Amino acid sequence: MIRFEHVTKRYADGTTAVDDLSFEVAEGELVTLVGPSGCGKTTTMKMVNRLVEPTSGRVLVDGRDVTATDPVELRRRIGYVIQQVGLFPHRTVLENTATVPRLLGTGRAAAHARAAELLDLVGLDPRTFGDRYPDQLSGGQRQRVGVARALAADPPVLLMDEPFGAVDPVVRERLQSEFLKLQSRMRKTVLFVTHDLEEAVRLGDRMAVYGHGRIEQLDTPATVLGAPATPYVADFVGADRALRRLSVTPVEEAHLDRPPVVRLDDPLPRDGARAVVLDADGRPYGWLPGAAEAAREHGTTREHGTAPGHGTAPGQDTARRPRTVREGARPMEARVPLGGSLREAFSAMLRYDAGWIAVVDPDGDGRYLGVLTPERLHEALRRSVGGVTPR
Template structure:
């Protein structure tokens, strides 16, 4: 969908921002560009919509050289989200979101209907927020409007330049989660610029680690963390890269333990600890090894709040263990039913992390 062919960007003062860059972003793929300030990642992205023109080489979108397309027309068909959003202060949220469809000739009623649909998609009820103005929104809400506006013309390509960088860490994490959910539905081809390694790891199908004007490594985040291609990449991702792998390694059924289980209204069994399930097979609590005799399971079951769905990251599972001071975390189905599947212990979590390293081909 996006292809760079030996692209160089050199400024009049002799500065080379991008040096002989060649890579491709597949349709529906999200590639994060990460690196220190001034490394060329934003310049790379801005050459896609011709806010910067390459000195040499070609940038192609859907097989077409961008220099063969009128830049204004090109930008109208590529979604663009920046850190400061750039909403029109004198227009309502609904009007802001409908801007690009209106510029493309879509009728007012249809454009507003599309805007309302997208606001709902990014978690903003159009009935509540549609008639508000940007200064009546929080920073996180404005970022959501910016994403909705970028998607309003249904562009195949989305460019995002530090879109969540201006909000606090808690809101930033929520926006990242919301964007991952959204991307799973719309599957746009995305270039996402960030200086935050953890954000690049969490969001990217692949991540490009920049040196000075060059990509040092372009791989799946797990591969970059587990097998850095160069000493520079190893230094950039840090000595704690094994811990960062927790964020990109999912909880899988193969790593779960199966302790004894009992049903909530069963007679109290003898023996060691057990997981307590309700009649539908959902985790309810647990029985300690030391307990009284007689009665029902319900009477002596203790609550069990430490639980995550299958497919959650090992980081989420580990954080949940720490949050509830638990020796293990219950794992449930990822779908709506959330039936119990097993438990993840610290030992099995460590094993899962080791296994994830083994699947990376050493460089």
């Protein structure tokens, strides 16, 4: 979809911003460009929509040389999101979002309907936010409007220049998550510029690590972190790159344990085994302690030779034992979707101090698939950080 063929950008003062750059971005792929300030990543992106003209070489979008296309027409067909958003302060959120469709000749009613649809898609109710002005929004909300506006004409290509860089870390992480969900549905071809390595790793199908004016390595985040191509890349991604791999290493079927399973309204199992409790729809409800755990919790003791539950002797059971799974079940709050990252799983285990993490179907119904135990998670972590030998 996007192809760079031996592209160089050299300025009049002799500065070379990009030097003999050749790479491709496939249709529906998100490639992050990451590197230090002044390395040429933003210049690269701006040559796609002719905000910067190449000195030599060719940039092609869908097989056409961009220099053979009128720049205004080209830019109307390419979504563009920048750090400072660039919303028109005198226009409402709905009018801002409808800008490009209107410029392309779409009628006002149709353009506003499309804008409302996209605002809803990025998590802004058009009935609440449509009539507001940009200065009435938070930074994160303005960024969402910027993304909606870039998508309004349904462009095949989306250029994003540090779009989440101006918001606080909590909002930034939320915006990244929302954008990943959006991209999974829309599958735009995206060039995403960032100086944040964590963001590049989290978002990119592939990531390009820039040196000065050139790409040192272009590969999947897992490969870049696990097998840096050059000493420069190894230094850039850092000594803790093995830990960063956890963010891009998915939880897989092979990692799962499958302990006994019981249903919520079943009677307590006779074997007294520890088990996962599922609701009627096959979703994880909780877990059932084994017989030994339950006995310890109920304080079962024997004093003066009297067995628990007999008469009123000291030491008898004072709490009624559960009779059904529902009565005996404990909540199991730690859960991750299959395909979620090992980092998510490790974080959930620490957050909930959990012995089991429920792994569920990622398609939205939350159906139970198995559990991650500390042992299985440790094994997966070891394979992740040690599975690729650096070159």
